[in-house]
Amino acid sequence: MGLMEGELEIIRAEVEAVLEKYDLDREKLIPILQGVQVKLGYLPKEAMRQIAEALKVPEVDVYGVGTFYNQFRMNPPGKxxxxxxxxxxxxxxxxxxxxxxxxxxxxxxxxxxxxxxxxxxxxxxxxxxxxxxxxxxxxxxxxxxxxxxxxxxxxxxxxxxxxAPEKTAPDEGIDQGEEGREQ
Ligand code: FES
CATH class of the missing domain: 3.40.30.10 (Glutaredoxin)
Structure with missing residues (x-):
């Protein structure tokens, strides 16, 4: 999903703030992801990339953990x-x-x-x-x-x-009787 204007800067700053609270150790990956999700409401790809860089682990490992646990959202919550x-x-x-x-x-x-x-x-x-x-x-x-x-x-x-629904479901149809038929 594309980011909105100014969102990348917010993501970077929030992730940075979360990372500062932890040792940059792979074992801290889950609490870091949890912290980022609390701040942003979901885990944007950009955030996972930044976390991977900071922890010096492959990005794919961070995505793997993010998508494995269903406590993590990959999409922003709607209004x-x-x-x-x-x-x-x-x-x-x-x-x-x-x-x-x-x-x-x-x-x-x-x-x-x-x-x-x-x-x-x-x-x-x-x-x-x-x-x-x-x-x-x-x-x-x-x-x-x-x-x-x-x-x-x-x-x-x-x-x-x-x-709109493509067609009227059969049980929603109105019997038009004689008037509804072609004259
Ligand atoms: S199955 Fe219990 S509320 Fe839906």
């Missing part, structure tokens, strides 16, 4: 975050369809952020309200029994009318 529950109850009641609805409408994949950084989409494990499955956490609010039409409603609530 608004959609967390689709993929715990068992939500998965069984259509969580995947809900994830795909968000993916299609936002034109991003799970784990990504829209280029304008407005929205990010991620999967989460059970959020503890299985009776309401499938569940989506929108910022801090739990949305219960979500259907694809509700995904549209949620996005409209943010003033977003991106890619």
């Amino acid at each position: 608004h975050q959609f967390k689709v529950c993929m715990g068992t109850a939500c998965h069984m009641t259509g969580g995947r369809i809900i994830m795909e609805s968000f993916e299609r409408r936002l034109s991003i994949s799970e784990g990504e952020t829209t280029p304008d950084r407005e929205f990010s989409l991620e999967r989460v494990a059970c959020v503890g309200c299985c009776a309401l499955a499938p569940v989506v956490v929108v910022d801090e609010t739990v949305e219960a029994k979500v259907r694809p039409t509700r995904v549209d409603g949620i996005l409209l609530g943010f003033g977003l009318e991106r890619a």
Whole structure:
């Protein structure tokens, strides 16, 4: 994901400040990554490169650790975050369809952020309200029994009318009867 204006300078300064707190030792890699994520909200590639240089380890090792642990984010968090529950109850009641609805409408994949950084989409494990499955956490609010039409409603609530659904789902169609037919 591209950086915004002035962001590289901020990343460099924040990483520098975190590095100053630790011995520049490979063993400190995880706490350093954690510290950078706390400051920046995610681990930009530029930050990982800078850490690799400082610790004198190959960049690929830093990426490897960053991508291995799911506590680390590789993309900046969106201004608004959609967390689709993929715990068992939500998965069984259509969580995947809900994830795909968000993916299609936002034109991003799970784990990504829209280029304008407005929205990010991620999967989460059970959020503890299985009776309401499938569940989506929108910022801090739990949305219960979500259907694809509700995904549209949620996005409209943010003033977003991106890619409209390609076609009307069969159960949403209105029987137009005689009037709807060609005369
Ligand atoms: S599985 Fe989604 S809330 Fe429990």
